[in-house]
Amino acid sequence: MGAAAVRAVDVVVIGAGQAGLSAAFHLRRAGLEPDRDFVVLDHAPRPGGAWQFRWPSLTYGKVHGMHALPGMELTGADPARPSSEVIGGYFDGYERTFDLRVHRPVDVTAVREGEGGRLRVETSEGVYAPRALVNATGTWDRPFWPHYPGQETFRGRQLHTAGYPGPEAFAGLRVIVVGGGASATQHLLEIAEHAAATTWVTRREPVYREGSFGEAEGRAAVALVEERVRQGLPPRSVVSVTGLPLNDAIRAGLANGVLDRQPMFERITPTGAVWADGRTVDADVILWATGFRAAIDHLAPLRLRGPGGGIQVEGTRAVLDERVHLVGYGPSASTIGANRAGRAAVREIRRLLTHGPSGTDETGGTGTGTGTTGTADGAGTVDGAGGTAGAGAAGGAGAAIAAGGTGAAGESGGPSPEPVPARSSAVTA
The missing domain is CATH 3.50.50.60 (FAD/NAD(P)-binding domain)
Structure with a gap:
């Protein structure tokens, strides 16, 4: 044409x-x-x-x-x-x-x-x-990139999961993973096998779900998400009402400390991130698993x-x-x-x-x-x-x-x- x-x-x-x-x-x-x-x-x-x-x-x-x-x-x-x-x-x-x-x-x-x-x-x-x-x-x-104070000063690498190169790219590096969804946990578990250190931060405390998730549970979860939208409220994801699946990989990550979740940092520094209580973490990479x-x-x-x-x-x-x-x-x-x-x-x-x-x-x-x-x-x-x-x-x-x-x-x-x-x-x- x-x-x-x-x-x-x-x-x-x-x-x-x-x-x-x-x-x-x-x-x-x-x-x-x-x-x-x-x-x-x-x-x-x-x-x-x-x-x-x-x-x-x-x-x-x-x-x-x-x-x-x-x-x-x-x-x-x-x-x-x-x-x-x-x-x-x-x-x-x-x-x-x-x-x-x-x-x-x-x-x-x-x-x-x-x-x-x-x-x-x-x-x-x-x-x-x-x-x-x-x-x-x-x-x-x-891809959604949230903004935090000092983000532009970071001297390391920032990337979004949309451009995730695979876990081997993080070998020997200190990595902060931001995000509370299944993508964040999956990437974190992979990266931890290669990175020098990992830190997981989320805005909210993660909730884990045990047991099966069938058709009835799916419909109920969707109904809760849609109800917020019907009321004119910002909709949330399905995981916000179901929680993360507590599978074998997640259990292992919780046991070995890889999934030791930290609250959201207050700002980003040239060398990492700082929290409201003054605690700091040095990082070479920030991976935004923010959807x-x-x-x-x-x-x-x-x-x-x-x-x-x-x-x-x-x-x-x-x-x-x-x-x-x-x-x-x-x-x-x-x-x-x-x-x-x-x-x-x-x-x-x-x-x-x-x-x-x-x-x-x-x-x-x-x-x-x-x-x-x-x-x-x-x-x-x-x-x-x-x-x-x-x-x-x-x-x-x-x-x-x-x-x-x-x-x-x-x-x-x-x-x-x-x-x-x-x-x-x-x-x-």
């Missing part, structure tokens, strides 16, 4: 991670043809969503709760292989099996109001004019954000524009949640394509209005749940993996919950 061309389609899906591929599968199942009725755009250079950017030491055997894409199971994977290879290959095979024809690499720069009731999706390969949009861009290109934010800047021209900075969502549908669906966010930013969100979005889109927008029924009738609005600021997103900005992948890992996530405080992680349907939630960058 030429740069000046405008191509009309029924649906544009932005992102080819778990949520985007799930939506594409259900669109195809509904009778829509790829590259004729809908297109899938992905910023990443190859299949795999956010998984393709995972560090090599995150082997498939360390991934727990990876939920298969709809219609095709992931079986026979070698647990010793890097998860990036296993799941990248799985996504690649999935795209080919269902002939989803993902366009990549494609950057989505903006989504605007178009002509004739359509949206205008501006991309690096041209302009699309869809009747509906599935936004599955995730979080991977939006990510939703990659939704390209939606800014649609003015979907509320006063608190969030996009109010009913199910998957943006309250202020029912043509726009956001999947792979909040409680649906887990692998099972992404699958269900993709299916739910397509169900709503089929209604839209058949009957037209609410209030403007194409058959001449009068539709119904949208529900109440409201937003929540500081919405947490899940570490690794998403893909790349512009046209990245959402739901790739989600709360289902050991990589954790962020809440309003930038600390989370946890198991893979099911979303609770028919609830409001907010998405915040």
Whole structure:
């Protein structure tokens, strides 16, 4: 498609991670043809969503709760292989099996109001004019870096888990790991085997969870998270209501002192950090395991954000524009949640394509209005749940993996919950 061309389609899906591929599968199942009725755009250079950017030491055997894409199971994977290879290959095979024809690499720069009731999706390969949009861009290109006094004076290295090079890179170094989610604990346990010294700091005292975490527990946890959003409060991560899983690795880390958590430092110095009581720790590296934010800047021209900075969502549908669906966010930013969100979005889109927008029924009738609005600021997103900005992948890992996530405080992680349907939630960058 030429740069000046405008191509009309029924649906544009932005992102080819778990949520985007799930939506594409259900669109195809509904009778829509790829590259004729809908297109899938992905910023990443190859299949795999956010998984393709995972560090090599995150082997498939360390991934727990990876939920298969709809219609095709992931079986026979070698647990010793890097998860990036296993799941990248799985996504690649999935795209080919269902002939989803993902366009990549494609950057989505903006989504605007178009002509004739359509949206205008501006991309690096041209302009699309869809009747509906599935936004599955995730979080991977939006790492969250909190600011602390003196941060700019630190003479060592600061990096975010988004750029985690693997534990060997910390050999012989003194490392401070910041963050209370599953990503922080996993990285810390790996790094401790190579580093000269490690210090773990969190804003809140970690809470550990024993026992199984099944479907019922997941639904209950999601309900608690969504209730905060419904009240207009900053949402927290699922781990904030479930706690960190007390598995064998965590038990060992607690026993040997690696997971001896310290309260948050007061400020950063050129050589490390200092606490309110005057205690200091020298460090060569500060690793920020503080999660990510939703990659939704390209939606800014649609003015979907509320006063608190969030996009109010009913199910998957943006309250202020029912043509726009956001999947792979909040409680649906887990692998099972992404699958269900993709299916739910397509169900709503089929209604839209058949009957037209609410209030403007194409058959001449009068539709119904949208529900109440409201937003929540500081919405947490899940570490690794998403893909790349512009046209990245959402739901790739989600709360289902050991990589954790962020809440309003930038600390989370946890198991893979099911979303609770028919609830409001907010998405915040």
